[in-house]
Amino acid sequence: xxxxxxxxxxxxxxxxxxxxxxxxxxxxxxxxxxxxxxxxxxxxxxxxxxxxxxxxxxxxxxxxxxxxxxxxxxxxxxxxxxxxxxxxxxxxxxxxxxxxxxxxxxxxxxxxxxxxxxxxxxxxxxxxxxxxxxxxxxxxxxxxxxxxxxxxxxxxxxxxxxxxxxxxxxxxxxxxxxxxxxxxxx
Numbered sequence: 001x002x003x004x005x006x007x008x009x010x011x012x013x014x015x016x017x018x019x020x021x022x023x024x025x026x027x028x029x030x031x032x033x034x035x036x037x038x039x040x041x042x043x044x045x046x047x048x049x050x051x052x053x054x055x056x057x058x059x060x061x062x063x064x065x066x067x068x069x070x071x072x073x074x075x076x077x078x079x080x081x082x083x084x085x086x087x088x089x090x091x092x093x094x095x096x097x098x099x100x101x102x103x104x105x106x107x108x109x110x111x112x113x114x115x116x117x118x119x120x121x122x123x124x125x126x127x128x129x130x131x132x133x134x135x136x137x138x139x140x141x142x143x144x145x146x147x148x149x150x151x152x153x154x155x156x157x158x159x160x161x162x163x164x165x166x167x168x169x170x171x172x173x174x175x176x177x178x179x180x181x182x183x184x185x186x
Contacts, residue, residue, distance in 0.1 A: 007044075008038060008040060008044050008048075009048070010048040010049070010058065012038065013034065013038070013044075013045060013048055013049070013055065014055075014058060014059050014062050014099075015099055016034050016037055016038050017029055017034060017055065017056075017059045018059065018063075018099040018100040018104055018107075019037075019099070019100055020033065020034060020037065021059075021100065021104070021107045021108070021111060022100035022101070022103045022104055022107045022163075025107075025110070025111075026110075026111045026114065026115065029052065029055070029056055029059075030052055031045040031046065031052060031055075056115075056117070056118075057117065060117065060118060060121045063104075063108060063121070064121055064124065064125060066099075067125050067128075067129075068125075068128065070091045071091065071128060071129065071132055074087040074088065074090070074091055074132070075132065081136050081139035081140045082140065082181055084136050085133075085136045085137070085140070085177055085180075085181070086174060086177055088129075088132070088133065088136075088151070088155065088173075088177075089170050089173040089174050089177060090170070102159065102162040102163055102166075103162075103163035105156075105159050105163075106159055106160045106163040107163070108121075108122065109122060109156070109160075126152070129152060129155075130148055130149070130152055133147075133148040133151055133152055134148040137151075137180075140181065140184050141184055142180065142183060142184055147180060147183075150176075150180075151176065151177070151180060154172075154173060154176050155173065158172060158173055
């Protein structure tokens with residue numbers, strides 16, 4: 001191993017924060033334990049972040065930006081309404097391992113139970129995703145708002161299952177989506 005250390009970026013700290021959140025919970029989101037995990041000093045942390053609340057805010061902003069980016073990409077990819085509906089399954093199954101993998105969103109949702117700022121971020125993301133689902137279902141003639149809620153509830157629940165059992169739930173979500181689309185033809 002080289003004696004020259006690589007300078008950490010804010011992104012490195014945020015990734016470490018997400019990994020710590022997934023493996024140790026929100027109490028691990030502190031400068032000292034994160035510095036230990038990254039084998040560096042707290043000074044590096046404070047070079048990038050004013051304080052721990054600033055760090056947590058930047059983590060949330062990163063997560064929200066990533067989620068909104070995935071949703072925007074799904075919409076921009078075009079295709080039929082059915083194809084766009086299936087694309088939510090891809091969004092649910094895709095997550096960067098460097099930021100906590102499939103367990104990240106369930107960890108953020110657990111964090112939201114004790115942090116108002118996180119709860120507000122979750123609420124905003126849920127509203128955007130639900131609007132995407134509802135609009136897509138409406139294009140298919142499925143206007144009952146409970147359909148969007150059912151699909152989104154499955155999306156959240158499947159994420160929690162994946163976080164605990166490590167299984168890919170793309171096929172299960174696709175099966176539910178196919179059942180929902182069968183209602184269009186009924």
